[in-house]
Amino acid sequence: xxxTTNRVPEVKKKGRSxxxxxxxxxKLYILFLPCFIYLIIFNYIPMAGxxxxxxxxxxxxxxxxxxxxxxxNFAKLFSDSDFWKVTFNTIKISGLNLLFGFPAPxxxxxxxxxxxxxxxxxxxxxxxxxxxxxxxxxxxxxIITLLRVDGGIINLFIQKLGGExxxxxxxxxxxxxxxxxxxxxxxxxxxxxxxxxxxxxxDMELYEAAMIDGANRWHRMRYITLPGIVGAISIxxxxxxxxxxxxxxxxxxxxxxxxxxxTADIIxxxxxxxGLINGKYEMATALGLFKSVVAFILIITSNKIIKKxxxxxxx
Amino acid sequence: MVKxxxxxxxxxxxxxxxxxxxxxFACLYPFWYVLSVSLTSYEAYTTTPLLLYPKDxxxxxxxxxxxxxxxxxxxxxxxxVAVFTILHTILCIITAYPLSKKYLPGRNFMLLLVVLPMVxxxxxxxxxxxxxxxxxxxxxxxxxxxxxxxxxxIVLMKNFMxxxxxxxxxxxxxDGADDYRILFNIYIPLSMPILATIALFSAxxxxxxxxxxxxxxxNPDLYPLQNVLRTMIxxxxxxxxxxxxxxxxxxxxxxxxxxxxxxxxxxxxVCIYPFVxxxxxKGMLIGSVKx
Numbered sequence: 081x082x083x084t085t086n087r088v089p090e091v092k093k094k095g096r097s098x099x100x101x102x103x104x105x106x107k108l109y110i111l112f113l114p115c116f117i118y119l120i121i122f123n124y125i126p127m128a129g130x131x132x133x134x135x136x137x138x139x140x141x142x143x144x145x146x147x148x149x150x151x152x153n154f155a156k157l158f159s160d161s162d163f164w165k166v167t168f169n170t171i172k173i174s175g176l177n178l179l180f181g182f183p184a185p186x187x188x189x190x191x192x193x194x195x196x197x198x199x200x201x202x203x204x205x206x207x208x209x210x211x212x213x214x215x216x217x218x219x220x221x222x223i224i225t226l227l228r229v230d231g232g233i234i235n236l237f238i239q240k241l242g243g244e245x246x247x248x249x250x251x252x253x254x255x256x257x258x259x260x261x262x263x264x265x266x267x268x269x270x271x272x273x274x275x276x277x278x279x280x281x282x283d284m285e286l287y288e289a290a291m292i293d294g295a296n297r298w299h300r301m302r303y304i305t306l307p308g309i310v311g312a313i314s315i316x317x318x319x320x321x322x323x324x325x326x327x328x329x330x331x332x333x334x335x336x337x338x339x340x341x342x343t344a345d346i347i348x349x350x351x352x353x354x355g356l357i358n359g360k361y362e363m364a365t366a367l368g369l370f371k372s373v374v375a376f377i378l379i380i381t382s383n384k385i386i387k388k389x390x391x392x393x394x395x
Numbered sequence: 396m397v398k399x400x401x402x403x404x405x406x407x408x409x410x411x412x413x414x415x416x417x418x419x420f421a422c423l424y425p426f427w428y429v430l431s432v433s434l435t436s437y438e439a440y441t442t443t444p445l446l447l448y449p450k451d452x453x454x455x456x457x458x459x460x461x462x463x464x465x466x467x468x469x470x471x472x473x474x475x476v477a478v479f480t481i482l483h484t485i486l487c488i489i490t491a492y493p494l495s496k497k498y499l500p501g502r503n504f505m506l507l508l509v510v511l512p513m514v515x516x517x518x519x520x521x522x523x524x525x526x527x528x529x530x531x532x533x534x535x536x537x538x539x540x541x542x543x544x545x546x547x548x549i550v551l552m553k554n555f556m557x558x559x560x561x562x563x564x565x566x567x568x569x570d571g572a573d574d575y576r577i578l579f580n581i582y583i584p585l586s587m588p589i590l591a592t593i594a595l596f597s598a599x600x601x602x603x604x605x606x607x608x609x610x611x612x613x614n615p616d617l618y619p620l621q622n623v624l625r626t627m628i629x630x631x632x633x634x635x636x637x638x639x640x641x642x643x644x645x646x647x648x649x650x651x652x653x654x655x656x657x658x659x660x661x662x663x664x665v666c667i668y669p670f671v672x673x674x675x676x677k678g679m680l681i682g683s684v685k686x
Binding site: 098101102105107108109111112114115116118119121122123124125126127128129130132143188191192194195200203204206207208209210211213214215216217218220221222223224225226233236237240265268269273296297322329330334351352355356361364365368369371372373375376379 | 499654
C-alpha cells in the first residue's frame with residue numbers, strides 16, 4: 081500500500097520533459113512564431129541559396145539542379161580585374177569616409193557641447209539632423225542640380241570667381257571627394273546626436289572639480305570629455321569598420337554613371353549590375369558571399385580588438 | 396567660484412558659434428535653393444540662374460502634382476507606409492516579449508536566430524530568386540514584407556522590456572493573468588516611448604525605400620514613390636552622362652518641375668520630423684542604458 085503512494089511524485093518529476101516545458105510556455109512561443117516563419121523564408125532559405133556560388137547555374141535547372149563545380153566561380157572571380165578594381169574602390173571610399181566622415185560628428189558634438197545657449201544648441205541640432213531623414217534619391221536629385229556643369233549654382237560661383245566649371249559627377253577626379261562631402265552632409269547629424277547623448281552622461285561634478293583645480297577648456301576636454309565618450313566612439317568605430325565593404329550603395333547608385341565606373345563602382349553596385357541586370361547569378365552570388373563572409377569576420381574581430389583595448393564591445 | 400573669461404576662451408566661443416552656424420547653413424541651403432527654383436518663373440530663372448531667393452514667384456511648376464504616375468504612386472506609398480508601420484511595430488513587440496524573459500527555455504537560441512541575419516545574409520541574388528519562386532515579385536505584399544522584422548528594433552525592444560521589474564509580471568500572474576494579458580495591459584503601456592520611436596523610424600525608412608521596388612517591381616502601377624521620383628529626378632537628367640544639354644528652354648522648365656517634385660517629396664518628412672526629434676533622443680537614451 082505504501083509503495084503505490086510513493087510512486088506518484090516520481091512520475092510527476094519525469095513529466096518535466098521538453099514537451100511539458102513547451103506547453104507551459106506555449107503562449108510565449110506562439111508570440112515568437114511569426115518572426116520565426118519570416119526569418120526562415122526571408123533570411124535563412126536565401127542563406128542556403130548561397131550554394132549557387134558553387135554551382136554552374138542554368139535557369140532550366142534552377143539553383144538546386146545546377147551542377148556543383150566547387151570553387152571554380154571564385155577562381156574566375158579573383159582572376160577578373162574588375163573584381164580587384166571594385167574591391168579597391170570600395171575600400172578606398174570606405175577608408176576616406178572613415179578618415180573624414182568619422183571625426184565630423186565627434187567634432188560637431190564637442191562644439192555643440194560648449195555652446196551655453198540651449199536654444200542655439202537645439203536649433204543647430206535640428207537643422208543638421210534633418211538630411212539624415214531625406215532619402216538618397218531626393219538628396220541625389222538636389223546634388224545633381226547643384227553640381228550641374230551648365231547652370232548649376234556651384235559651378236556658376238566658380239565661374240564668377242574666374243575658374244573653369246568642374247564636372248563633379250562625371251569626372252573621375254572629383255566624384256569620390258563629392259561623395260565624401262555629400263556623406264558628411266547626410267550623416268553628420270545622426271552621429272552628433274549619438275555623441276551628444278554620450279556627453280550628457282558625463283558627471284558635471286568632474287568638470288566642477290577640474291575647474292577648481294585650475295583646468296582650462298583644453299584640459300577639461302582632454303581629461304574628462306574625451307575619455308567620457310570613448311565608449312560611444314569605440315562602438316561607432318566597430319560598426320563602421322565592419323561595414324568597410326559596403327561603401328554606400330544607395331548614395332553611389334543614385335549619383336554614379338558609366339563615366340565614373342572607374343572610381344565609383346563598388347562591390348554592391350557591381351553585384352547589382354552583373355546579377356540583376358546581366359543575369360550572371362552565380363558570379364554575383366559568389367561575390368556577395370565573399371563580401372558577407374569578410375564582413376562577418378570583420379565585425380567579430382573588431383569587437384574583440386576594441387574590447388581588448390578597454391572599450392565596450394557590442395556584446 | 397571665479398569665472399575667468401580669457402580672451403582666448405571668448406574667441407574660441409565665437410569661432411565655435413560661427414562654425415556651427417556655417418555648417419547648419421550649408422546643410423539647409425541646398426533645400427532653400429531647390430525651393431527657390433521651384434517657385435521662380437521660367438523667364439527669371441534664365442536671366443539669373445544664380446538664385447539666392449525665389450524671383451517672380453509662380454506656382455506653375457507644382458502642376459506636376461497632377462501627373463497621374465506621381466499622384467498614384469504617392470497614394471500607394473502612403474497606404475504602404477501605414478500598413479507597414481502598424482504591422483512592423485506590433486510584430487516587433489510580440490517578438491521582443493518572449494525574448495525578454497530569461498526563464499524561457501531556448502531563449503538564447505531564438506535570440507541568435509534573430510541577430511544572425513543582422514551580420515550575415517544570403518545576398519541579393521539568392522533572396523531575389525527565393526522571392527521569384529514564391530511568386531512575390533510584382534506584388535504589393537513584397538513591398539510590405541521587405542524589412543518587416545528588424546533585428547535591431549527587436550533587440551532594442553527586448554532590452555527595454557528586460558528592464559521592467561519582474562515583480563509586475565509575478566503580481567499579475569498571481570491575479571490569474573496569462574502572458575497575453577500581461578503583455579497587453581502592462582508591458583505595452585510602459586513601452587510607449589520606445590514604440591513611438593520605432594514606429595516613426597520604420598515609417599521614415601519605408602517611405603524612403605526605393606531598393607525593394609528596384610529589385611522586385613517592374614509593373615509601373617506598383618512603383619513606390621521613391622522609384623517614381625528616381626525616374627523623374629535622376630534618370631530624367633541628361634547632362635550627368637552627356638555633359639551637354641538639349642533644348643535649353645525645355646531643360647529649364649524641366650528643372651523647376653524637378654525642383655517642385657523634390658519639395659513635394661520632402662514635405663511629408665519635414666512634417667513628421669518634429670515628432671521624430673521629440674521621441675528620438677528619449678528613445679536613444681532609454682535604449683542605450685545597459686542592464
